[in-house]
Amino acid sequence: MTTQTLTEIRQVLHQHPELSGEEGATAERITAWIQECSPDELHLNVGGHGVLALFGSASDPLILFRAELDALPIQEANDIHHVSTRPGCAHLCGHDGHMSMLIGLARRWKEKPVPGVRLGLIFQPAEETGKGAAAVMIDPVFETLQPHRIFAYHNIPGKPLGQVMVRKGSMSSAVHSTILRFTGKESHAAEPHHAHSPGRAIAQLLLAAESMTSADRTDEAYTVVTPVFAKLGSHAYGTTPGQAEIHLTMRAGDDLRLATLQTLLLAFAAKLAKEDHLTLTHEVIEPFPASINHSDATVEVMKAVYELGADLVKLKTPYPWGEDMGHYLAAWPGTLIGLGSGVDQVPLHDPAFDFPDALIEPGVNLLYHLLTGYQKS
Numbered sequence: 517m518t519t520q521t522l523t524e525i526r527q528v529l530h531q532h533p534e535l536s537g538e539e540g541a542t543a544e545r546i547t548a549w550i551q552e553c554s555p556d557e558l559h560l561n562v563g564g565h566g567v568l569a570l571f572g573s574a575s576d577p578l579i580l581f582r583a584e585l586d587a588l589p590i591q592e593a594n595d596i597h598h599v600s601t602r603p604g605c606a607h608l609c610g611h612d613g614h615m616s617m618l619i620g621l622a623r624r625w626k627e628k629p630v631p632g633v634r635l636g637l638i639f640q641p642a643e644e645t646g647k648g649a650a651a652v653m654i655d656p657v658f659e660t661l662q663p664h665r666i667f668a669y670h671n672i673p674g675k676p677l678g679q680v681m682v683r684k685g686s687m688s689s690a691v692h693s694t695i696l697r698f699t700g701k702e703s704h705a706a707e708p709h710h711a712h713s714p715g716r717a718i719a720q721l722l723l724a725a726e727s728m729t730s731a732d733r734t735d736e737a738y739t740v741v742t743p744v745f746a747k748l749g750s751h752a753y754g755t756t757p758g759q760a761e762i763h764l765t766m767r768a769g770d771d772l773r774l775a776t777l778q779t780l781l782l783a784f785a786a787k788l789a790k791e792d793h794l795t796l797t798h799e800v801i802e803p804f805p806a807s808i809n810h811s812d813a814t815v816e817v818m819k820a821v822y823e824l825g826a827d828l829v830k831l832k833t834p835y836p837w838g839e840d841m842g843h844y845l846a847a848w849p850g851t852l853i854g855l856g857s858g859v860d861q862v863p864l865h866d867p868a869f870d871f872p873d874a875l876i877e878p879g880v881n882l883l884y885h886l887l888t889g890y891q892k893s
C-alpha cells in the first residue's frame with residue numbers, strides 16, 4: 517500500500533464532507549491516517565466524533581494543536597475532480613485542509629520526534645455550530661489534560677498564500693444569535709386599531725440593527741448586528757397580525773462588549789413591547805466566545821514565523837467571525853493563527869470555496885517549527 521500524499525488526503529476529505537455532529541466517517545479516516553504515525557495514545561469519540569492523538573511522554577509539557585472535522589450544509593459549486601459527493605454538503609471553510617495539516621504534523625513527528633515535548637492533536641467535531649469545543653473540553657479524557665499551549669489556525673482568503681496573521685488579545689469576535697418573539701392581539705385587517713400588532717416593533721428593530729452596527733470596523737469597540745430572519749403574521753389577508761419574531765446575529769470584539777450590546781438590544785425590545793402591549797420572550801443560540809490569544813503564546817508564534825522567514829502581519833482588530841477556539845483559550849494559554857489562503861481565494865463558506873493544496877506544506881512547516889520551539893535545550 518502506498519502512502520497517500522497530504523494533497524490526496526485533503527482531496528479525499530473534500531469529496532466526503534460531513535455535517536457538524538455527524539463526522540463519523542471523517543473520524544474513521546483520520547484515525548487510520550494517524551495510526552500510520554504510531555501515536556502513543558489514541559482516543560476516539562472525544563466530545564462526539566472527536567479524535568485525540570498523543571505523541572511522546574506524559575511527563576513532558578503538552579503542546580496541543582486543533583483542527584476541525586465538520587463541513588457546511590451548502591451545495592458546492594465547483595467543477596473539480598474532487599468535488600463533494602454529497603448533495604447539499606461541502607468543505608467550504610477549509611477544514612479539510614486544516615485536518616491534512618495535522619496529519620502532516622503527525623508524519624513529521626514520526627520522522628523526527630521533538631525531545632522534551634508531548635504533542636497532542638485534537639480533531640474536533642462540530643465547530644461550525646459552536647458546540648464542538650465545549651463538548652470536547654468536558655470529555656473525561658480531555659479533563660485529565662493540562663496543555664502548556666493550545667494552537668489552532670484558520671485559512672484566511674484574500675490574503676497572500678502562507679502569510680501569517682496574529683494578534684495579542686482578541687483574535688476572533690464574540691458572536692451569538694438572539695431570537696426575539698413578540699405576541700400581541702390579532703384583529704380584522706379592516707380594524708388594525710383593535711389589534712396589538714408587533715409590526716412596528718419588528719420595523720424598529722430592523723432599523724436599530726443598522727444603528728447598532730459600527731460604520732468603522734477597524735474601531736476596537738466595533739459591534740455588528742445583522743437581522744438574519746424575520747416573520748410577521750401569516751398569509752391571512754383578513755387579519756392584522758398578533759405574532760412576530762426576528763432573529764439577529766450579534767458580534768463584538770470581546771465577550772464583555774457583546775454582553776453590553778445584548779443588554780441594549782433587550783432593553784430596546786422590551787420598550788417596544790411595552791409601548792405596543794406585546795409580550796416578549798427571547799432566546800440566545802449558537803454562542804461563540806471571543807478567542808483571546810495569550811500574549812506569550814502569540815510571541816512564540818511570531819518568533820517561529822520570523823525564524824522561517826515567512827510573511828507576518830499583526831492585526832489591528834479581531835476578525836468579525838466567531839470561532840469556538842475561544843472555549844479552549846479561556847482555559848489554557850494559546851493562540852488562534854490566521855494563514856493567508858491566497859489573494860484570489862473566494863471567501864469562506866462561498867459555494868465555490870476549495871482549500872488551496874499549496875498551503876498544506878507551509879502550514880505543516882510552521883506548526884512543526886513552532887513545536888520545536890518548546891524542545892528541551
Ligand SMILES: [Zn+2]
Pocket residue numbers: 609644864865
Ligand atoms: Zn466556517
Ligand SMILES: [Zn+2]
Pocket residue numbers: 584609610611670
Ligand atoms: Zn472554519
